[in-house]
Amino acid sequence: MENVIVTRGLTKVFGANGNAVYALRGIELEVARGEFVALVGPSGSGKSTLMAIIGCLDSPSAGTYALDGEPVERLSGAALARIRNEKVGFVFQTYNLLPRATVSRNVELPMLYAGIGRKQRRTRALELLEKVGIPEKADRLPSELSGGQRQRVAIARALANSPALLLADEPTGALDSKTGAEVLGLFQQLNRQGHTVLLVTHDPKIAALASRRVELYDGLVLAPEPRAA
Amino acid sequence: MNATGAFGLRVAESWTEIRENLGRSALQALGVMVGVASVLGGFSISDSHEARSDERWRKLGGMERLNVQPAAAIKDGTPSALQSANLGLRNLDADEGEEMNRKAVNATSVQKNARARVRSTYADQTRQISGIGGDFLPLNGYEIERGRLFSTSELEAGAPVCLLGAEAAAVFFPTGDAIGESVSVEDARVVVVGVLRELVFRWRDGDGNAFAWRNRLIAVPSTYVATRMQGDRYQRVDRVTFKIPDLTLMEGFANDLVAVLKANHRLQDDFRIDDIAARMRKRQSQGQVYNIVFLLSGVLSLIGGGMVNVNIQLASLKERVREIGVRMAIGASGREIFKSFLTEAMLLTMLGSLVGLLLGVLFSKAICSFLEIPALLRPSSFLLAFGVAAGFGVLFALYPAWKASRLSPMEALRYE
Numbered sequence A: 001m002e003n004v005i006v007t008r009g010l011t012k013v014f015g016a017n018g019n020a021v022y023a024l025r026g027i028e029l030e031v032a033r034g035e036f037v038a039l040v041g042p043s044g045s046g047k048s049t050l051m052a053i054i055g056c057l058d059s060p061s062a063g064t065y066a067l068d069g070e071p072v073e074r075l076s077g078a079a080l081a082r083i084r085n086e087k088v089g090f091v092f093q094t095y096n097l098l099p100r101a102t103v104s105r106n107v108e109l110p111m112l113y114a115g116i117g118r119k120q121r122r123t124r125a126l127e128l129l130e131k132v133g134i135p136e137k138a139d140r141l142p143s144e145l146s147g148g149q150r151q152r153v154a155i156a157r158a159l160a161n162s163p164a165l166l167l168a169d170e171p172t173g174a175l176d177s178k179t180g181a182e183v184l185g186l187f188q189q190l191n192r193q194g195h196t197v198l199l200v201t202h203d204p205k206i207a208a209l210a211s212r213r214v215e216l217y218d219g220l221v222l223a224p225e226p227r228a229a
Numbered sequence B: 001m002n003a004t005g006a007f008g009l010r011v012a013e014s015w016t017e018i019r020e021n022l023g024r025s026a027l028q029a030l031g032v033m034v035g036v037a038s039v040l041g042g043f044s045i046s047d048s049h050e051a052r053s054d055e056r057w058r059k060l061g062g063m064e065r066l067n068v069q070p071a072a073a074i075k076d077g078t079p080s081a082l083q084s085a086n087l088g089l090r091n092l093d094a095d096e097g098e099e100m101n102r103k104a105v106n107a108t109s110v111q112k113n114a115r116a117r118v119r120s121t122y123a124d125q126t127r128q129i130s131g132i133g134g135d136f137l138p139l140n141g142y143e144i145e146r147g148r149l150f151s152t153s154e155l156e157a158g159a160p161v162c163l164l165g166a167e168a169a170a171v172f173f174p175t176g177d178a179i180g181e182s183v184s185v186e187d188a189r190v191v192v193v194g195v196l197r198e199l200v201f202r203w204r205d206g207d208g209n210a211f212a213w214r215n216r217l218i219a220v221p222s223t224y225v226a227t228r229m230q231g232d233r234y235q236r237v238d239r240v241t242f243k244i245p246d247l248t249l250m251e252g253f254a255n256d257l258v259a260v261l262k263a264n265h266r267l268q269d270d271f272r273i274d275d276i277a278a279r280m281r282k283r284q285s286q287g288q289v290y291n292i293v294f295l296l297s298g299v300l301s302l303i304g305g306g307m308v309n310v311n312i313q314l315a316s317l318k319e320r321v322r323e324i325g326v327r328m329a330i331g332a333s334g335r336e337i338f339k340s341f342l343t344e345a346m347l348l349t350m351l352g353s354l355v356g357l358l359l360g361v362l363f364s365k366a367i368c369s370f371l372e373i374p375a376l377l378r379p380s381s382f383l384l385a386f387g388v389a390a391g392f393g394v395l396f397a398l399y400p401a402w403k404a405s406r407l408s409p410m411e412a413l414r415y416e
């Protein structure tokens, strides 16, 4: 099975010499297409930092990373933007929706940057909202929605350009357990439909639902488990 | 990114963004609007006032006239032989001055005044009599209303004929046409051959006529005053006036004239010539005071508008940088963000400027109507107001985009 993510010796250092923080210290990680991987580890272990690099939101200090077979370290800013747009769907703990844009427009934005026409964007956005279970909220503002509903909007937005990889950094962290379970169910459903999912969580129960668990400790992958066939 | 590359679509997108962020956009446009309105208004009011001032000078014929008057050659003591032998300012001086530089001089007049008792059937007053020659009437803005000008032979011979200003005609002949009637000047009969059109200039509606005194004119040939009234066979005059329409030639002409007249007057300073430099200064200083005042207020309000703008931008900077982080996270390139910010800023600047220009025009009209002068709007003021405001508007709007473009999406998302 081909790998969507391959990292070798991935390192991230914040700050300069004196007060340098080694957030990642040589991450070796492979994620195959169609996997549902739970990334766990104590606070400060480097989960978010790793996710940002895998999502091309930030660049590593050292090491290599290939996304969908394409090495990304040497790509220009514009090329990275294109990868974020087409290959990665990112879901944040705090949703990160544009507060004054309607739900539909939030979902349409990645398509706008992909150069898709107005009508087509709207049609696809409505499809996606249907898929995440809130078709009736298309013309509402994010502030008019509950937390769970907002996270569904964020997931619909992440899916807009049919990315190879769905990344979620504690997507249920701001939700109550019931809503969290619903959102998690949505990720499971998407994974069954063929999406590759990499998800950060603190919750062992959630981690148990994943096809594989990767644990980080102090910037290193702690227990590289054998992959499920 | 093809579809958004097209300018029309980009504008449509920006319009959507503006509507989504109405409050912020309105404030941003407001900064531009206030700046444009005050710059345009300020400059227009200043221009209007200056134009009005110029108009008065023009009507008076003041700027383009250079006067030469006789002066006492000796300040104290007894006059030398040379000094007493001098003949003073004469018709000859006018002719030579005109000859000297025909290109610069467009009209020349001489004037010789006397006071005399003037009588008609209706009035008996002591008045100034103006002996005139050359182009006196056009030079002073007078026009014949009825009757005719002096003929060349009347001017040469010093014939007993006169022209009456509107006021003089009304005083001495209140009931009917003065033409063909005569007045007594001292004891000589002088025939009225023409009546002049009334001259009127009011600073504002409702003000008195600033030119009223000029309608009191009683004009006879200068030769008549010199020979018949004063018995001066040298035809001395009280004033020679040259009209020099091209003001840039004025100073040079004045200098040359001094040299010629001095030579004519045996090197004696028995004449006085207008101080051109002082006059220019006076005219300019008036306009400049207004220009400085309004330029200052324009600049101040631009700075004010700019500050408002900057504050709005800085207040929303954190939010904006985060928003940019979100956009970058879902696939916008730095370039894309820059372009959309630029388009948005230009749209807002355009809208703000349009409203600002409108307000500026109204502002100028209001102030000018309060000052009761006609409002003048120069295209250059429009351009200046628009250009400066547009510069500020775009500059300040691009700041957050520039700031964010230097960050990675993650840093932008975490921006504090």
Ligand SMILES: Nc1ncnc2c1ncn2[C@@H]1O[C@H](COP(=O)(O)OP(=O)(O)OP(=O)(O)O)[C@@H](O)[C@H]1O
Pocket: A014, A015, A021, A022, A023, A041, A042, A043, A044, A045, A046, A047, A048, A049, A050
């Ligand atoms: N922008 C940054 N500048 C400096 N240090 C940073 C930055 N981002 C992260 N770090 C540091 O890197 C380390 C890893 O942080 P990271 O956010 O990846 O942890 P995490 O595993 O996501 O923790 P949590 O579970 O609390 O979210 C921490 O020590 C953190 O302080």
Ligand SMILES: [Mg+2]
Pocket: A047, A048, A049, A169
């Ligand atoms: Mg984290």
